[in-house]
Amino acid sequence: MTTLTDIVIEDPRWDAAGLEDIAEAAAIKALEYLGFPISGYEIAVLACDDERIAELNAEFRGKPTPTNVLSWPTFDLAAEDDGAAPTPPPPPDPLMGESLGDIAIAYDTCLREAEDAGKSLHDHATHLIVHGVLHLLGYDHIRDRDATLMEGLETRILGKMGVADPYMG
Numbered sequence: 204m205t206t207l208t209d210i211v212i213e214d215p216r217w218d219a220a221g222l223e224d225i226a227e228a229a230a231i232k233a234l235e236y237l238g239f240p241i242s243g244y245e246i247a248v249l250a251c252d253d254e255r256i257a258e259l260n261a262e263f264r265g266k267p268t269p270t271n272v273l274s275w276p277t278f279d280l281a282a283e284d285d286g287a288a289p290t291p292p293p294p295p296d297p298l299m300g301e302s303l304g305d306i307a308i309a310y311d312t313c314l315r316e317a318e319d320a321g322k323s324l325h326d327h328a329t330h331l332i333v334h335g336v337l338h339l340l341g342y343d344h345i346r347d348r349d350a351t352l353m354e355g356l357e358t359r360i361l362g363k364m365g366v367a368d369p370y371m372g
Contacts, residue, residue: 233340243300246303253269271316272309285347286347306339337353
């Protein structure tokens with residue numbers, strides 16, 4: 204069986220947290236919910252710590268601070284109109300497959316946010332991977348209606364996984 208996610212574990216605490224299974228389940232559920240095929244697509248996930256994600260955040264966003272999750276989409280699928288659905292990704296090449304992009308997730312920030320919100324690390328990491336996958340698919344939260352669309356999708360996808368709405372209380 205082929206997998207959707209290709210995980211690189213730089214911080215071994217992610218092994219203990221089961222990120223490989225979390226990322227695979229979250230990515231599959233996000234693509235399935237949106238009606239995209241699982242087979243043929245690939246998402247690279249870097250499981251790192253705050254120091255590494257701060258370096259990446261500085262390099263790619265000019266912000267030399269840790270963050271919870273970063274994503275680098277292969278395709279620019281963003282909708283022009285605020286609140287409109289993004290363009291779907293191209294179908295995967297049957298022989299070569301298709302990368303949707305890369306996601307990096309930081310253990311320290313993820314754990315701190317989960318503890319601060321009274322959530323499990325598993326549920327928060329699941330949310331962040333779903334969030335990252337939606338970014339790879341052209342969703343964003345900068346404009347108001349885009350944020351409403353993206354957060355609604357996250358909530359529904361997570362609900363299908365038994366994870367509580369991350370935006371409620």
